[in-house]
Amino acid sequence: MRKLRGLLALTMVSVLIGVAGCGAAKTAETNAPKDAPKQVVIGFSQVTLDSPFYVSLMDAAKAEAEAKGAKLVYVDAQNNIEKQNKDIQDLITKGINVLILNPSNPTAVAPSLAAAKQANIPVVTVDRPTDGKVATFVGRDNKKMGELAGKEAVLLLGGEGKAKGKIIELQGDAGGKVMMDRRDGFHLAVDKEPGIKVIQGPYCDYTRSKAVKAFQDLLQANPDVNLVYAHNDDMSLGALQVLEQNQLAGKVKIVGVDGLMEAIKAIPTGKYDATVLNDPQLLGKTVVDTALGVLDGKTYDAFIDAGTTLINKDNAAQYINDKLTFAASK
CATH class of the missing domain: 3.40.50.2300 (Response regulator)
Structure with missing residues (x-):
């Protein structure tokens, strides 16, 4: 009999705990914020x-x-x-x-x-x-960026009306809008100079390894090259790698695009001449x-222009920052 009474008491306690638990859950549900904004x-x-x-x-x-x-x-x-x-x-x-x-x-x-x-x-x-x-x-405006690079190339080869030399151009991706704009903008400046000849290299897809391979062949065919222009700094640095291997670093001018910090740091050494800012951050x-x-x-307007500028020996020190991979806009 005592066992039966004990079991009944234990059962009643369990039921009460269960009821209390349900009540707490309902209270939590009731207090939960309604129409909470979903994360975008x-x-x-x-x-x-x-x-x-x-x-x-x-x-x-x-x-x-x-x-x-x-x-x-x-x-x-x-x-x-x-x-x-x-x-x-x-x-x-x-x-x-x-x-x-x-x-x-x-x-x-x-x-x-x-x-x-x-x-x-x-x-x-x-x-x-x-x-x-x-x-x-x-x-x-990638066409403007190409033109800035082209004007600097003309200056490095003697200035407007006096520029002379051979340029090797390393191109981005076949059919790409950025590639075409950076190419066309560059030629707006250099094609005005009768003393400049441009050798257009293959498409290297903006990658250094492809640029190294392409430039090895281009340099062998054009040992009298005076300046290298690539549609981004990564390809230009690939060309610099080949020039260093051939003891030509600093003897051949180099102009790139994007403001890659590695390229900017090379400007004060004389191995690299200019880049055009393209802050990805x-x-x-x-x-x-x-x-x-x-x-x-x-x-918004159809085009939001993030802006650009030329970086060369005159202002490279202002953009050098060891914490960044690419130069930041000023």
């Missing part, structure tokens, strides 16, 4: 991460998204438009709120733009524009802020 998810389709410039741009974008309380999900197209279109479709399926796009091809990315439009997802392009309509493009921060602004209903 930014999708970022990057053309490639096989480049220090694009790695720096991506790192800056991630840091800014985190600072603004958003989540950034990125994918690497690896310079492959088919992969990029597939990647973007996957991002849309996962439920992103806005898409940041650095297109590997300005025209062939059209299916992705159409898919984003169908899903009511705004698109902001960065560094490279598209042929299709987007909310805005955050980048720089500012691009990454600006494009994330712009994407969030578009989500908030803000409107």
Whole structure:
């Protein structure tokens, strides 16, 4: 009998504890905030991460998204438009709120733009524009950058009307808008000089290793080269590597684009002559802020110019910073 009474008491205690637990759970549910804002998810389709410039741009974008309380999900197209279109479709399926796009091809990315439009997802392009309509493009005037490089090349070879010499040009990616602008802008300046001859090298996809291989052949065929111009500093530094191997560093002028810190540090040594600023940190921060602004209903001009300038022996010291991979805008 005593055992039975003990069991009944124990059962009643268990029931009371269970009821109390349910009440606590309901209270917690009741006190939970209703309509809590969902975290904004930014999708970022990057053309490639096989480049220090694009790695720096991506790192800056991630840091800014985190600072603004958003989540950034990125994918690497690896310079492959088919992969990029597939990647973007996957991002849309996962439920992103806005898409940041650095297109590997300005025209062939059209299916992705159409898919984003169908899903009511705004698109902001960065560094490279598209042929299709987007909310805005955050980048720089690459034709102006090429022209700045061209004017400096003319100056290094004797000045306007007096410039003489042979230039080897290392090109970016075949058919790329940035490549064409940096090429065309450069030629706006140098083609005015009858004493300058330009040898256009192969497309090296903005990578140092490809530039090294290409320039080895170009130097052998053109030992009388006076100046090297590459569409980015990474390729120019590849050319410098070959010149050093042939005891020609400092004897052949070098001009690049992007403001890579390694290149800027070489300017005071006389082995490198000039680069054109292309701050990826500012691009990454600006494009994330712009994407969030578009989500908030803000409107922007079709092109947001992040600005540029020439860096040479006169101002290189102002931009040297051991903590940065690329020079920061002033």
